[in-house]
Amino acid sequence: MNAVEVKNLKKTFGPIVALGGVDMEVKEGEIYGFLGPNGAGKTTTLRVIMGLLEGDEGEVKVFGEDLTRSSRSKIGYLPEKVSLYGRMTVEENIRFFCRIKGLAEKECIRVITEFKLERFKGQLVKNLSRGQLQRLGLAQASIGKPRLLVLDEPTSGLDPNVRKWVKEKIKDLKKKGVTILLSSHVLEEAQEVCDRVGIISDGGMLVEDKVDSLVNDLELEDRLILDAYPKKKALELLKETEEARRSRILHGKLITYGKGSDKIGIIKMLIDEGIDVRDLNVHEPDLEEVFVKLTEGAR
Amino acid sequence: MIDYLKGLFSKDMWSRMINIAQKEVKACLRNGWVIAIFSIFVLLSVFVSYFGAAVGNGDWGGYEQTIVYLVAYMEYMGAVLGIVLGFGAVVQEREDGSLELLMSYPLDRGEVIGGKFLGLWAVLSLCVAGGLAVGGVVIAFTVEHMIWSEYYLFILSSVLMGGVFLSLSLLCSTYFTSNNSSMAGSVFFFFLFNILWLFLMYFVAELSFGWDALTTDKPTPTWYFALQLINPVVVWYSLLATNLTALRDYMAIELGGTRAAEHPEFYQTWGLLALLVIWIAVPLLLAEYIINKKAL
Numbered sequence: 001m002n003a004v005e006v007k008n009l010k011k012t013f014g015p016i017v018a019l020g021g022v023d024m025e026v027k028e029g030e031i032y033g034f035l036g037p038n039g040a041g042k043t044t045t046l047r048v049i050m051g052l053l054e055g056d057e058g059e060v061k062v063f064g065e066d067l068t069r070s071s072r073s074k075i076g077y078l079p080e081k082v083s084l085y086g087r088m089t090v091e092e093n094i095r096f097f098c099r100i101k102g103l104a105e106k107e108c109i110r111v112i113t114e115f116k117l118e119r120f121k122g123q124l125v126k127n128l129s130r131g132q133l134q135r136l137g138l139a140q141a142s143i144g145k146p147r148l149l150v151l152d153e154p155t156s157g158l159d160p161n162v163r164k165w166v167k168e169k170i171k172d173l174k175k176k177g178v179t180i181l182l183s184s185h186v187l188e189e190a191q192e193v194c195d196r197v198g199i200i201s202d203g204g205m206l207v208e209d210k211v212d213s214l215v216n217d218l219e220l221e222d223r224l225i226l227d228a229y230p231k232k233k234a235l236e237l238l239k240e241t242e243e244a245r246r247s248r249i250l251h252g253k254l255i256t257y258g259k260g261s262d263k264i265g266i267i268k269m270l271i272d273e274g275i276d277v278r279d280l281n282v283h284e285p286d287l288e289e290v291f292v293k294l295t296e297g298a299r
Numbered sequence: 300m301i302d303y304l305k306g307l308f309s310k311d312m313w314s315r316m317i318n319i320a321q322k323e324v325k326a327c328l329r330n331g332w333v334i335a336i337f338s339i340f341v342l343l344s345v346f347v348s349y350f351g352a353a354v355g356n357g358d359w360g361g362y363e364q365t366i367v368y369l370v371a372y373m374e375y376m377g378a379v380l381g382i383v384l385g386f387g388a389v390v391q392e393r394e395d396g397s398l399e400l401l402m403s404y405p406l407d408r409g410e411v412i413g414g415k416f417l418g419l420w421a422v423l424s425l426c427v428a429g430g431l432a433v434g435g436v437v438i439a440f441t442v443e444h445m446i447w448s449e450y451y452l453f454i455l456s457s458v459l460m461g462g463v464f465l466s467l468s469l470l471c472s473t474y475f476t477s478n479n480s481s482m483a484g485s486v487f488f489f490f491l492f493n494i495l496w497l498f499l500m501y502f503v504a505e506l507s508f509g510w511d512a513l514t515t516d517k518p519t520p521t522w523y524f525a526l527q528l529i530n531p532v533v534v535w536y537s538l539l540a541t542n543l544t545a546l547r548d549y550m551a552i553e554l555g556g557t558r559a560a561e562h563p564e565f566y567q568t569w570g571l572l573a574l575l576v577i578w579i580a581v582p583l584l585l586a587e588y589i590i591n592k593k594a595l
Contacts, residue, residue, distance in 0.1 A: 050403050052595050069405040077403035083396030085322065087329040092322075099318040100404045102311065124329075140400075 003179035009058035020203040033194035034183040042183040076141035080152040086126030115139035131162035151182040191287040220285035221257040227279035319414025348434035362442040366545040381464030389472040409587040459575040460535040470582040531578040538571040
């Protein structure tokens with residue numbers, strides 16, 4: 001069964017088309033990355049899934065059901081801006097949300113322990129650091145062991161340590177059988193944690209697949225980063241070739257693209273022309289390139 | 300409709316609303332502004348009670364004047380308290396983003412409105428009842444003829460009147476999308492019911508039967524008294540004027556026994572109390588309707 005199924009979801013705000021017919025399928029037990037540039041419609045889609053916003057057209061099902069009170073109790077939500085009650089302590093916030101779900105004190109203790117909130121459970125939320133707040137946010141989303149977690153930009157604005165902790169926690173939750181739908185614009189992280197991704201742009205879903213499949217299907221080229229001299233001459237030479245016409249200089253490095261044997265040919269040609277190639281790095285295509293290629297094409 | 304009414308008796312719904320109410324009380328009691336307003340309210344109540352009673356040197360006339368001062372003071376302060384507590388209750392949470400998070404939980408939006416009202420009303424009741432109770436003790440020490448049963452009714456009706464303004468400001472807080480607009484809307488109700496209404500009713504009287512009928516022996520039509528009940532502040536005041544001996548006597552003396560001190564027979568205590576309750580319920584139901592229709 002699909003954890004989330006969205007069909008032809010449309011939403012407009014006055015003259016602005018926020019969603020122009022989004023389709024999405026999140027399979028049970030997977031981590032699904034919902035990616036797209038700012039303003040693409042990620043948050044709007046998530047808010048419709050959560051029942052915070054009503055779509056104009058289309059269908060949203062969570063675990064095969066329309067969104068009801070019962071299906072909402074199976075979902076945990078972490079909005080992009082984590083806003084808990086500042087004048088209440090960490091423990092009071094957790095207890096409050098546990099009671100809203102009709103859960104006993106035991107669950108409150110479990111959440112505090114599992115998310116390592118004991119150290120600052122007596123602190124007022126308004127005095128927490130950004131990292132502590134995100135930890136608390138994720139803890140509140142996990143109250144009642146929901147089957148689905150919807151996380152809107154869960155690592156945005158966090159320092160590297162907290163970001164790492166959040167990623168580990170997400171993987172850990174997946175191991176416990178929780179389905180995770182997360183939106184992100186940090187593609188490297190999405191590639192690291194997600195089983196499948198969907199890329200949205202201008203309110204429309206461009207593609208939905210496994211990261212590896214996307215890279216293979218799009219037949220993306222490897223990226224070559226060269227430390228070559230003289231740079232200008234090397235660039236001119238590269239631009240004359242069919243294979244490396246997309247070459248450019250970025251941050252003092254010469255960047256070019258090529259597949260398989262093309263790469264060797266490119267290097268050989270530069271050396272033959274008297275270019276001093278001092279260093280060479282080859283990067284396999286990643287989600288970032290998939291993203292750039294797809295969203296550029298959509299614009 | 301039947302489902303809706305059934306829902307009102309659901310134990311789970313009440314438990315969720317009480318949870319939200321407790322959260323509101325906790326947040327209010329940690330809010331410096333609310334504590335400051337509460338303290339000022341209690342101090343002013345004591346001030347009005349002491350000096351009001353002192354005017355008559357502890358005799359019966361002093362008590363009447365004190366009650367009149369307290370009623371005049373409550374007429375404004377009760378409304379102000381309701382507005383201060385309610386105008387930001389929903390809109391502020393919407394601006395902060397915590398409303399979005401709360402609404403992602405399995406609860407109805409109406410329960411959020413209901414829970415907020417219960418919590419804030421509890422705080423308001425604590426302020427009003429606390430302030431007036433302290434004031435009552437001061438009066439009891441100063442005068443001999445304290446009629447406690449009437450004073451309890453005064454406290455109860457003031458709590459209800461404050462609740463009306465709380466309910467109206469919650470409606471504004473749900474309808475408007477910014478704190479400032481919500482405050483402006485709430486202040487509009489304050490001016491409408493406390494100041495503009497008087498002029499409006501004089502205008503209506505002048506156009507229909509002549510406003511001098513209000514202060515002379517000329518009969519005032521019954522419909523005019525009925526129309527006055529549209530204003531919750533008039534309902535509250537009429538409730539006090541028909542029940543508080545001190546206020547009735549004071550008005551009769553001050554107004555020379557004119558018709559202004561009289562009320563028609565349909566101004567019954569329970570009816571007037573019920574009207575105040577309706578005035579609380581209607582804005583809350585409207586707020587529920589709006590929040591259900593509105594995107595967060």
